[in-house]
Amino acid sequence: xxxxxxxxxxxxxxxxxxxxxxLEVLRGAGLTGTKEGCRIGVCGVCTxxxxxxxxxxxxYLAGCASEADIWTVxxxxxxxxxxxxxxxxxxxxxxxxCTPGQIVAVASMGxxxxxxxxxxxxxxxxxxxxxxxxxxxxxxxxAQARRRGEVAPT
Amino acid sequence: MTLAWPRxxxxxxxxxxxxxxxxxxxxxxxxEGALHAAVVRSTVPHAEVLAVDASAALAIRGVTAVVTAxxxxxxxxxxxxxxxxxxxxxxxxxxxxxxxxxxxxVLATTRRVAEDAAALVVVEYRELPPVLDAxxxxxxxxxxxxxxxxxxxxxxxxxxxxxxxxxxLVEGDLVAVDEVLGRAAHVVTRTYRTPSGYQGxxxxxxxxxxxxxxxxxxxxGTAKAPYRLREQTAKTLGLALDAVEVEPAPLGGDFxxxxxxxxxxxxxxxxxxxxxxxxxxxxxGEDMTATDARHPSVVEVRVGCDADGTLLALxxxxxxxxxxYAAVKPIPSANLHGMAECALGYRLEAFFVRSxxxxxxxxxxxxxxxxxxxxxVFAIESAxxxxxxxxxxxPVVLRRRSVLAGGDRDAYGHVWDEARGTETxxxxxxxxxxxxxxxxxxxxxxxxxxxxxxxxxxGVALYARPTAPPATTSLxxxxxxxGRLVVELPFPETGTGSHSVVREELAASLGVDPERxxxxxxxxASLPYDPGVGxxxxxxxxxxxxxQLAGRWSESGGTEAVTIETGSGTEPPALSxxxxxADVAVDPETGQVLxxxxxxxxxxxxxxxxxxxxxxxxxxxxxxxxxxxxxDLLEGDGQVWATNxxxxxxxxxxxxxxxxxxxxxxxxxxxxxxxxxxxxLSNVPTAAAIANAVAEATGRRFRQLPLTAERVFWALHGEAxxEAxxEAxxEAxxEAxxEAxxEAxxExGPA
Numbered sequence: 001x002x003x004x005x006x007x008x009x010x011x012x013x014x015x016x017x018x019x020x021x022x023l024e025v026l027r028g029a030g031l032t033g034t035k036e037g038c039r040i041g042v043c044g045v046c047t048x049x050x051x052x053x054x055x056x057x058x059x060y061l062a063g064c065a066s067e068a069d070i071w072t073v074x075x076x077x078x079x080x081x082x083x084x085x086x087x088x089x090x091x092x093x094x095x096x097x098c099t100p101g102q103i104v105a106v107a108s109m110g111x112x113x114x115x116x117x118x119x120x121x122x123x124x125x126x127x128x129x130x131x132x133x134x135x136x137x138x139x140x141x142x143a144q145a146r147r148r149g150e151v152a153p154t
Numbered sequence: 155m156t157l158a159w160p161r162x163x164x165x166x167x168x169x170x171x172x173x174x175x176x177x178x179x180x181x182x183x184x185x186e187g188a189l190h191a192a193v194v195r196s197t198v199p200h201a202e203v204l205a206v207d208a209s210a211a212l213a214i215r216g217v218t219a220v221v222t223a224x225x226x227x228x229x230x231x232x233x234x235x236x237x238x239x240x241x242x243x244x245x246x247x248x249x250x251x252x253x254x255x256x257x258x259x260v261l262a263t264t265r266r267v268a269e270d271a272a273a274l275v276v277v278e279y280r281e282l283p284p285v286l287d288a289x290x291x292x293x294x295x296x297x298x299x300x301x302x303x304x305x306x307x308x309x310x311x312x313x314x315x316x317x318x319x320x321x322x323l324v325e326g327d328l329v330a331v332d333e334v335l336g337r338a339a340h341v342v343t344r345t346y347r348t349p350s351g352y353q354g355x356x357x358x359x360x361x362x363x364x365x366x367x368x369x370x371x372x373x374x375g376t377a378k379a380p381y382r383l384r385e386q387t388a389k390t391l392g393l394a395l396d397a398v399e400v401e402p403a404p405l406g407g408d409f410x411x412x413x414x415x416x417x418x419x420x421x422x423x424x425x426x427x428x429x430x431x432x433x434x435x436x437x438x439g440e441d442m443t444a445t446d447a448r449h450p451s452v453v454e455v456r457v458g459c460d461a462d463g464t465l466l467a468l469x470x471x472x473x474x475x476x477x478x479y480a481a482v483k484p485i486p487s488a489n490l491h492g493m494a495e496c497a498l499g500y501r502l503e504a505f506f507v508r509s510x511x512x513x514x515x516x517x518x519x520x521x522x523x524x525x526x527x528x529x530x531v532f533a534i535e536s537a538x539x540x541x542x543x544x545x546x547x548x549p550v551v552l553r554r555r556s557v558l559a560g561g562d563r564d565a566y567g568h569v570w571d572e573a574r575g576t577e578t579x580x581x582x583x584x585x586x587x588x589x590x591x592x593x594x595x596x597x598x599x600x601x602x603x604x605x606x607x608x609x610x611x612x613g614v615a616l617y618a619r620p621t622a623p624p625a626t627t628s629l630x631x632x633x634x635x636x637g638r639l640v641v642e643l644p645f646p647e648t649g650t651g652s653h654s655v656v657r658e659e660l661a662a663s664l665g666v667d668p669e670r671x672x673x674x675x676x677x678x679a680s681l682p683y684d685p686g687v688g689x690x691x692x693x694x695x696x697x698x699x700x701x702q703l704a705g706r707w708s709e710s711g712g713t714e715a716v717t718i719e720t721g722s723g724t725e726p727p728a729l730s731x732x733x734x735x736a737d738v739a740v741d742p743e744t745g746q747v748l749x750x751x752x753x754x755x756x757x758x759x760x761x762x763x764x765x766x767x768x769x770x771x772x773x774x775x776x777x778x779x780x781x782x783x784x785x786d787l788l789e790g791d792g793q794v795w796a797t798n799x800x801x802x803x804x805x806x807x808x809x810x811x812x813x814x815x816x817x818x819x820x821x822x823x824x825x826x827x828x829x830x831x832x833x834x835l836s837n838v839p840t841a842a843a844i845a846n847a848v849a850e851a852t853g854r855r856f857r858q859l860p861l862t863a864e865r866v867f868w869a870l871h872g873e874a875x876x877e878a879x880x881e882a883x884x885e886a887x888x889e890a891x892x893e894a895x896x897e898a899x900x901e902x903g904p905a
Contacts (some may be wrong), residue, residue, distance in 0.1 A: 008652070022815070027182075033175015034175070035179070035181075036181065036358070036438075037356045037358070038356075038438045038439075038582050038799040038800075039437060039438060039439075039779065040798050040800055042798070043356055043799050045356050052430070073175035074174065074176075076173075076174065076175075077315065084170075084174060087173045088166075088169040091765045091766065092762075093166075093172050093173070093649075094649030094650065094766075094769060094773070095356075095357070095406045095649030096168065096172030096177055096404070096649065097356045097406030097407060098356055099172045099173060100175050103173060120808045123807045124806040124807055124808040126807070127799070127806060128356075129409065129777070130407055130470070130649050130769065131772060131773050132772030132776040133767070133776070133807040134769070134813065136807070137807065145850060
């Protein structure tokens with residue numbers, strides 16, 4: 001089948017098998033920033049935005065993304081630069097394999113997520129084995145504060 | 155050479171690329187025209203392979219070949235593969251020894267076709283009796299996993315050993331320990347169990363191999379010890395060392411894994427066999443269940459003290475399930491150094507440690523963060539609390555009486571100039587008693603509430619670990635474009651920040667802006683030997699090497715490339731202590747254990763990158779919590795039942811306890827940067843601290859991990875059921891009976 005969508009703000013057209021996951025299609029198109037982890041929707045490393053909602057792209061049928069507005073980590077410097085900066089400055093990463101999913105998830109947080117409990121609940125679908133989550137939570141809170149204009153962007 | 159300038163700690167060298175998806179990991183590198191490999195894996199634990207019928211697979215369009223052990227033997231001979239003990243075939247030859255062992259490989263033009271076709275390969279088995287229990291495997295009449303394991307290259311056993319012994323290690327003096335225990339006022343003997351586990355990296359392993367003109371092969375993939383993977387691959391395939399080149403790639407975590415299971419060497423063999431690039435990518439579940447899980451343990455501890463609670467002697471007898479092959483273990487003893495060093499933290503008149511690893515027909519067991527130590531320390535630090543109770547002193551008093559201090563001789567005979575056990579323990583206790591500070595974790599002072607009606611408990615545990623002097627490594631410094639400096643190094647960035655340490659150390663040594671220094675991992679063809687990432691050697695070795703490199707660069711005028719190769723350091727090791735205090739709440743109705751907080755006190759020298767350093771401690775404590783409460787591969791009936799990350803539960807951001815870290819500063823480290831290793835410290839005592847806290851909360855001692863709600867529920871409610879019977883039964887024998895038994899010389903557990 002032919003998939004027509006927008007990816008990171010640009011038109012995206014690909015011929016894909018009907019059973020392909022969105023993850024396979026994105027990676028197949030060279031957008032390898034989105035990683036394959038558990039492949040059962042548990043670990044969150046493949047998180048992308050589909051029409052502003054974070055989804056596990058490993059479980060998301062590519063065909064369901066027809067006409068959708070898709071954003072991956074490669075688009076985050078444009079769509080959510082404060083989130084990318086917050087992760088860099090707070091060292092919200094170690095090995096980096098979960099980082100694309102964490103950043104995309106944080107980019108989809110609404111303004112209602114303001115405190116640490118809220119951040120931890122929101123990110124509970126994004127596993128990290130390295131950090132113990134402290135600096136990731138720091139980065140998410142920092143990004144939320146920047147969006148509210150409480151921290152001047154550097 | 156000393157630092158010319160203060161060290162400037164900036165953003166990690168890899169941060170921006172990782173945050174924008176630009177970092178290319180092993181699975182992100184496509185090789186033009188590569189065939190995709192999918193492994194047909196055994197479904198049974200132990201069997202003769204009578205026939206492999208690949209006709210249905212070969213009929214699928216896109217499948218180019220189905221490769222078996224015979225095909226590889228014809229090309230490469232019958233060498234076996236292994237990191238130290240070479241006992242594992244690349245593909246099973248006539249016999250499979252664990253569920254998940256590779257029997258054949260489908261090569262196809264796409265990964266999807268290869269995987270679909272692999273499911274169509276029919277294997278005919280004649281099943282043999284499985285060997286599933288490590289203790290039983292060491293009985294003289296146990297079915298044999300290997301006919302003559304002592305014949306393997308690198309074997310550490312001989313024909314007089316029990317039939318399935320994979321490795322045996324002994325430290326200390328058995329006669330002396332029994333003599334001292336015989337006159338101790340209080341002795342407890344207890345047996346503790348831990349399950350097999352998965353290291354938990356979220357990047358499944360992946361390799362791409364490409365044949366080179368002249369018969370060589372290049373291998374790009376997940377490899378934390380590239381030079382050792384090169385050696386393993388060359389030896390197994392009968393190639394010259396320089397015919398194999400391992401190319402650089404960052405690692406998406408390893409935690410002890412990714413050192414060199416057989417699969418990368420298999421990938422290289424397939425590429426040479428097919429004379430085309432071949433890509434072998436594991437799925438997460440395949441990586442969890444068929445590569446190198448953490449050793450499950452049965453550890454018997456016998457420990458005694460005098461009337462006032464001063465420790466006298468410690469006897470530890472551990473049996474580990476080593477799985478079907480020793481091949482994945484990286485050290486010559488094919489054992490676990492955490493076991494060898496487990497008597498390190500206390501003054502003892504005598505000690506004896508025996509660590510036996512048995513072959514079974516289960517997935518081969520390998521190393522995971524501080525190999526052997528989490529298992530040993532869970533057992534010993536739990537037993538110390540049980541001994542304290544028997545002696546009528548508090549667990550803290552018992553530890554304070556005997557923990558190593560500066561100038562003390564440890565049980566192994568080494569005298570430590572600096573040993574800050576008491577200081578570290580006291581720092582953890584003081585922080586545990588203090589009110590939480592807003593900056594402890596995140597910005598809002600997040601701390602878990604204790605639900606009302608739940609029982610509260612606090613536990614403490616200690617761990618002592620030496621930091622060895624700098625190990626061998628190599629580096630090159632060359633002038634780059636625009637006045638930049640390019641440092642080339644021989645191992646991957648695994649996530650710890652090691653490449654950032656190199657940049658900052660070099661910049662400070664030469665007095666240049668860190669932004670001018672570029673750090674690059676290069677292939678095994680480019681630099682002299684390095685043993686790879688592991689054993690907490692990286693920061694120590696690198697900082698020593700960087701200063702040597704900077705010295706040579708300055709001497710040579712700094713215009714042409716300089717390569718250095720460092721030898722092993724000869725200075726004495728340093729000792730680090732880690733003390734943890736865990737606060738728990740236990741639901742008396744459901745048995746659920748909520749770990750409210752873990753305080754970690756770490757004994758440190760210089761800290762090079764404070765945030766990276768803290769993440770090692772935090773990440774370790776969270777991993778220790780997972781080991782204590784969640785993680786279990788559920789091996790049973792010869793299968794791994796937790797085959798994915800929904801069944802094998804890693805801690806989430808919401809699960810983790812509130813963490814607080816206290817650094818006991820001012821210590822003396824090793825090497826020119828004066829550091830103590832931190833990567834394999836805080837994950838070790840956590841399980842014992844939590845189990846000790848649960849014991850205080852419930853009045854029940856849990857000697858088996860993980861501390862699941864089910865396990866705790868049955869112990870509290872005493873219903874029929876094996877778990878309840880075991881826990882309650884042991885508890886019923888409390889002090890008087892058990893101790894009398896001990897004094898009468900009763901033996902139990904892994905004798």
